[in-house]
Amino acid sequence: MRKFIILLLVFIIVFSNICIADEAKEENEKVVISLAGDTCFDGALKKHISKYGINYPFDKVNCYFNEDDLTILNLETSVTTRGKKWPNKQFNFRSNPNSIKGMAESGVDVVTLANNHILDYGYSGLMDTLKCLDKYNIKYTGAGKNKKEAIEGVIIEEKGVKIGILSFSRVIPDMKWYATSERSGLVSGYDYYVGEMTKKIAEMKKEADIVILSIHWGVERITTPRKQEINVAKKAIDCGADIVMGHHPHVLQGIEVYNGKPIFYSLGNFIFNSASKAGTNTMISQVTIVDKEIQSINVIPCKIINGRPIPLEGKEKAEAINNINKLSKPFGSKVNGKGFMEIN
Template sequence: MKRTNLLMKLLIILPVFLLAALLVWIAVDGQRGGIRETLASGRETAAAPAAQEGKQTAASAPEAASEEVLKLEVSETEAASTAAVAETEPEDPVVHLLFSGDVYFSSHVLTAYDNAGGIHGVLDEAYRDEIGRADIYMANQEFPFSDRGTPAPDKQFTFRVPPERVSMMHELGIDIVTIANNHTLDYGTDALVDTCTTLENAGIPYVGAGANMDRAKQLETIEVRGRTIGFLAASRVYPDTSWVANSKKPGMVSGYDPTILLKEIEAAGEYCDYLVVYMHWGIERDEKPQEYQRTLGRQLIDAGADLVIGSHPHVLQGIEYYQGKPIVYSLGNFIFGSSIPKTALLRADVDLEQNQVNLSLVPGTSGAGFTKELTDPGKKAEFYQYMQGISFGVSIDENGVVRDGTAGN
C-alpha cells in the first residue's frame, strides 16, 4: 500500500517537475535570443554609419563624374546656343563712315583743352558720342606735327603743333587723316617728315602726302567686318610746285594735274570695296564751289571714286550727286581757332550688299576752341534749309538726311 502511494506521488510530481524544467529552459533560451538580437542590432547599428559612409564614398566618384559630364553638357549647350545666336544675328552689313573738315589745334583749342583737362573742353558729348558710333572717322589735318623748320615765306598764316599733342587725335576718335593741304609744308620738308613719323608712331594712317611721291599717293585701306574701305587724297591748293612730292623729295599729291591721282583711283578698285577721295580745293570763304571743283569731282567719280569729300574754303559748300555718287564740296572748319558759325559732321552709311549709301549731316557750331552739336530744332531746320539751298539737285529732310533729287531722272 505504501509502495502504491509512493508511485502515485511520483507520477504526479514528475510531470510537474518536467513542466517546470521546460518552462525554465524556454525562459533561459528566450533571454539568450534577446541577447543575440541585441548584439546583432548593435552590430548593425554600429555598421550602419560605416556602411553609409562607404556607400557615399563609393557613390562620390560616379557623382563627380556625373557633375563633370553635366558641366560639359551645359557648356556645350551654351556654346551651341551662342553659335545659334551668331548664326541668326548676322553682322551689320552697313559700314558707318564719318567725315569732318579742317582740324587745327590752334592756341585757342589747346587752351580750351588744357583748361578742361581733356578733350571734353574741345568737343561736346553729343559730337563725341556721334564719333564713337562710327566705324571710321576721317578729318583734314590742317597742320604739321613738328618742332622743327622755319615758316614758309610770303604766307600770312603758318601752322605747327608740337608732336606730343598727337594724343588729342586719339581722344577725338580720329582713325585716318588727309595731310594734303596748304599748311602741311608750312615749316618745310623736315616738319612734313616729322608729321609722318608722329602719325605712324601713333598708329594713325594718313594719305595725300609723304616722304616721297610713292608714299604720298599710296592707297590706305581699313577693313570693317570683312569690307575694305580705301582712301586717297590730293591738294589743288599750295603756294608753288615745290610742295609737290617726287621720287626723292617729300611733298604732296597735286590736284592741278590730276594724272597721278586718277591712275591711283583706277588701280584702287582691285584693293578695296569702297573708295573715298578727299580733296583740298576751292576758294576760302566762298560757299559756292568753283567750276573746276565740279569738273574735277566728276573726273574722280568717272575714274572709280565712290565718294568725294572736300575742304579748304573754311566754310560749308554744297553737295551734288554725279552718276549716283556724292560729291561733298566742303565741310568747312570743324575744330579751329576762329569762330565757326556753321559746321557739320557728314555721316555716310555704306551698305555694300544693297549697293546703297545714305548721307546725313550732323550740324554744329564752334567758338573759343569749343565745338558743339546743334540741339535747337529751329536752328537745325534752318541749317538743313541753308545746306539744301547751296547744294545741287539734292533734298535734305528734317533729320538731315541727304537725298539725290536727280535719281531716276
Template sequence: MPPSRVEERNALQKRRRRSRIRAVTAINLILLFMIIAIIGYYYITEGNEQIGRQMTAGSDPGKPSDDTDPGTSGDASVPGPAAQAQQESEMETVPEAESDISAPETVQTAPHPVKEEEGVQEDIGSEEGTDTSGSSSYVTGESAVQAEDEEGAAESAAEEPEAETAPAAHTTGSDSVILNFVGDMQFSGKVEQLLQEKGYDYPYKRLGSLFKSDDLTVGNLETPVTDGGTGAANKTYVYKSSPDALPELAAAGMDVVNVANNHILDQGVSGLKDTLAYLRHYGIQYMGAGMNAEEAYAPVYVKRKGMTIALLGFSRVIPEVSWYAGANRAGVAGVYDPAAAVQAIRKASKKADLVIVTTHWGKERASVLEDHQPELAHAFIDAGANLVIGSHPHVLQGLEMYKGKWIAYSTGNFIFSKSVTEATQDTAVFQASCSKDGACAMKLIPCRAELGQPIPLSGEKAAKILKKVENMSSPNVSIDSTGRAAAG
C-alpha cells in the same frame, strides 16, 4: 747845349717812344687775344650744345629723328608708270627741295609740348588765294587778312560755348558701315592756348561717343604737328601744333586724316616728317602726303565688317611748287593735273569694295563752287570713287549726287580758331552709311564751330544749317529735318 747832350736827349726820346709803342702793341695784342678767346669759347660752347641736342634728338625715343626709314601710311597700293612719268616731267621745271627727305623714326613716348612761335596767326582770316586759271597752274599768293576777323578772334577767345545735346551713338547692321567725315582741324595759336588751359580733350567733350561708335572717322589735319621745323616764309598763316594734341584726337575716335592741304608743310620737310611719325605713333593713319610722290598718292586701306575701304587724299591748293610731291621729293599729292590721282583711284577700285577720296580745293569763304571742284569730283567718280569729300573753304558748301555717288564739296571748319564771319562757324559732321556694293546714304549732323570746339546743334539752329546746305546743293538734292540727304 753840347752836341753830346743833344744826342743823349734824342736817344732817350727814341727809347721812350719805342717803349710806348711796345706797351701799346702789347696791350692791343692782349685785347686781341681776349676777343679771340671769347669768340672761340662762344662757338665751342654753342657747338657742344648743338651736338648735345643732335645726340638727344637721335637717342630720345620721345622726339622723332631725321635719319630713319619713312615707312608707309598703310597697306598701300601706289601709282605706277604713268604717275612716275608725270612726276619726272615735273622735275624738269620744279626746283628740287631738301635732299634729306627720310622720315623720322616712329616715336615711342609722348613728346613735350611745343611753344608758340611769333608770327603764328590765330584767326583764319583770308588764308591763301586760289588760282583757277588752269589745271597746270599753282597757287602762289597769300591774300590779305581782314581786320574784322582779327578783332573777332580776340573777342571769341574768352567766350564759353553754350551747351548742346551730344549726338546719339550710331549702330550699323552687318551689311553696311558708318563713316563720319569732319572738316579742318588745327591746334595752333589761340586754339593751343585754350587747350593748354582746358585740356587737350576739350574739343571732343560735346561729341559723346559719336566717333567711337562708328566704323571710321576721317578729318582734315590742317597743320604740321612738331616740336621743331622752320616756319614757311612769305605765308600769311603759318601753323605749328603740339604733338600733345594727338593722343586725345586718337582717343576721341579719329582713325584717318587727310594731310594733303596748304598747311602741312608750314614747318618744312622736317615738320612733315615729324607729323607723319607722330601720327603713326598714335595710331592715326594718314593720306595725301609723303616722302615722295609714290607715298603721297598711295591709298590707305582699312578693313571694316568684312569690307575693304580705300581712302585717298589730294590737294588743289598748294602755296608753292616745291610743296608738290615728286619722284624724289617729299610733299603733297597735288591735283592741278589729276592724272596721277585718277590712276591711283583706278588701281584702288580694283582692290577695295569702297573708294573714298578727300580733296582740298575751292576758294576760301566762298559758298559758290569753283569750276575745278565739280570737274575733279566727276573725274574721281568716273575713275572709281564711291564718295568724294571736300575741304579748304572754311565754310560749308553744297551736296551733289553724280552717277549715284555723293559729293560733299566742303565740310567747313571743325577744330579751328574762330572768326566773326558767321559762315565759318556753321559746320556739320557728314555721315555716310555705305554698303559693300559701294552705295552710300548721306546724313548731316549740324554743329557750330566754336573756338577749338565743335558743338552739335538741335532744333531751329540745326534746321537753319540743314536748309542752308540744301540751298547750296544741286537742284535735285533735298535734306530732311533729320539731316538725311536725298537726290530725286
C-alpha cells in the same frame, strides 16, 4: 546606325541655317563713315587745350566718332615743336603733338594731309607730323617721305568692307612742296595731275569696295563750288571714286549726288579758330554703307565755339539744315528735317 544618320542630318541642317543667318547678318551689316573738314590745333585752341585737356576739341563730337566704324578728317597743320616758318606765307600753323593723342583718343582713324598748311614748318615739321601720327596709330594719306608714300593712299577693312582713302591738293603754296622720289611733300590735284589722280583712283577701286577722294580745292569764304571743282569731282567718280570730300574754302558748300555717289564740295572748318560767322558753321557727314553700297548720308550740323564743334539741336539745327539745303539746291539735293538723305 539609322539614329546616327538622322542626328547627323539634323546637325547639318541646324549648322547650315546658322551659317546662312550669319552670312545674311554680315551682308546687311551697316558700315558708318564719318567725314569732317579742316582741323588745326593752333592759335587760341592751344590755350583751351592747355586749360581743359587734350580731349577738349572733340569732347562734344567724340560720341559720333567712337560709335561709327571709320572717322576721317583733314589735318591742316604741321604737328611739331621745331622747324622754321615756310617763308612768304600769310598763315603758318603749328600744333602740339599732344593734340594728336587727343585726336586718337576721340576716335579719329584717318587724316588727309594734302593741303596748303602741312609744310608750314618745313620738311622737318612734316616728318615730325608723320612720326606723331604713326605713334598714335592714326593712318594718313596725301603727304609722305616721298611721292610713292604720299600718293599710295590707305585701305582699311571694316566689317568685311574695304575702304580706300586718297588725298590730293589743288592749293599748293610752293612747287617745293611737291613730293618727289627723293623729297618729302604732298601730291597735287591740279589739272596737269588730274590724270595721275584718276589713274590712282581706278587702281585703288580694284582693291577697295569703297573709294574716298579727299581733295583740297576751291576759293576761301566762297559758298559755291566753281565749275572746275564740279568737273574734277565727276571725273573722279567716273573713274571709280564713291565719295568725294572737299575742303579748303573754310565755309560749307553744297552736297551733290552724282550717279549715286555723294560729293561734299566743302565740309568747312571743323576744329578751327575762325574770325568769320560763316566759318563757324560746320557739319559731320556720315555715310552709311550696306552690302558694300552707299545707302544714305546723315548730316550732323554743328557750330564752332571756341574752336571746337558743338552739335546743334532744335531751332538752330533746323536753320542749319535749311542752310545746307539752300547750298545744295543747285544740285537737286536735299536732306530731310533730321539731316538724312537716302541714296539707294
